[in-house]
Amino acid sequence: SQTIHQWPATLVQPVGSPLSLECTVEGTSNPNLYWYRQAAGRGLQLLFYSVGIGQISSEVPQNLSASRPQDRQFILSSKKLLLSDSGFYLCAWSLGNTEAFFGQGTRLTVV
Amino acid sequence: GQNIDQPTEMTATEGAIVQINCTYQTSGFNGLFWYQQHAGEAPTFLSYNVLDGLEEKGRFSSFLSRSKGYSYLLLKELQMKDSASYLCAVRDYPENTPLVFGKGTRLSVIA
Numbered sequence: 001s002q003t004i005h006q007w008p009a010t011l012v013q014p015v016g017s018p019l020s021l022e023c024t025v026e027g028t029s030n031p032n033l034y035w036y037r038q039a040a041g042r043g044l045q046l047l048f049y050s051v052g053i054g055q056i057s058s059e060v061p062q063n064l065s066a067s068r069p070q071d072r073q074f075i076l077s078s079k080k081l082l083l084s085d086s087g088f089y090l091c092a093w094s095l096g097n098t099e100a101f102f103g104q105g106t107r108l109t110v111v
Numbered sequence: 112g113q114n115i116d117q118p119t120e121m122t123a124t125e126g127a128i129v130q131i132n133c134t135y136q137t138s139g140f141n142g143l144f145w146y147q148q149h150a151g152e153a154p155t156f157l158s159y160n161v162l163d164g165l166e167e168k169g170r171f172s173s174f175l176s177r178s179k180g181y182s183y184l185l186l187k188e189l190q191m192k193d194s195a196s197y198l199c200a201v202r203d204y205p206e207n208t209p210l211v212f213g214k215g216t217r218l219s220v221i222a
Contacts, residue, residue: 032207043214044154044198051207059209090153097161097206099144102153 002027006091006103013110019064019078021106023091026072031093033074034100035066038088050074086110113137115213117199122219123189131184131216133199144210145173145184146198154198158184186218194220 006023013019025031035047046059048066056066063082067075074091086109094100114136123129135143142161146154160166160175160182172185184197196215202208 032209034209036212044200044212046209046211049209094210097141097202099156099159100210101156105153107151 002093002101004091004093004101004103006106008106009104011106011108013081013108015083015110016080019076019081019085019108021076021089021091021108023074023076023103024072025093028072028093028095030071031095033068034092034094035074035076036090036092038090040087044090048076081110083110113201113203113211115199115201115211117197117213117216119214120217120219122221123186125189125191125220125222127189128185128187129189129218131186131197131199131218133182133184133213135180135182135199135201135213137180137201137203137211139204140177141202141204141206141208143173143175143182144200144202145171145182146200146212148196148198148215150195157197189220191220191222194218 003026032051034049036044037047038044050056050068053068064078089106091103092100117133144159145157147157148154158173160173165174170187175182196217198215199213200210202210
């Protein structure tokens with residue numbers, strides 16, 4: 001069966017510090033991978049998605065970037081965090097037109 | 112672009128039936144999804160509709176009318192554990208397009 005791992009679960013980072021969140025999927029090949037962010041009391045905002053290694057589509061221009069160095073690995077990064085980057089970050093995967101499955105999420109607080 | 116609307120909050124009584132509506136406007140349509148999200152947790156998949164009609168899964172059912180751009184999630188025999196946010200999401204064409212989410216409906220089940 002397929003599983004998705006996302007870490008860390010909680011993160012507190014100072015303004016201006018770098019960020020790296022990692023997500024890996026097991027039990028499937030060539031998944032579509034997504035990064036979403038959910039601000040407090042808000043809906044899920046799509047940040048990046050990838051349909052294959054090295055293929056990244058950005059939905060929202062900001063100081064975040066994403067990379068897919070391996071088929072089942074998706075990384076969200078920032079060189080310098082802003083206060084507005086605080087939120088609940090969710091990695092997800094899907095195959096074709098099927099439903100998306102989410103990782104446990106990372107709650108990021110920028111202080 | 113896409114626009115997805117659902118009520119912000121609803122309250123219902125334990126044991127009752129509740130219907131959560133979702134309306135959407137998309138340039139193309141490739142499926143509608145419902146997710147449940149408990150506070151502080153990641154969304155979990157509930158149902159998928161791509162053709163008009165009702166899909167039933169135990170206590171949960173989802174209905175779709177593509178011509179009206181309308182869906183609803185029906186929860187029967189409400190339990191306290193059903194208190195959560197319910198997210199409506201739509202997929203556009205082509206295949207592999209990411210899900211776009213509404214802001215969610217927060218359901219409170221009271222005794």
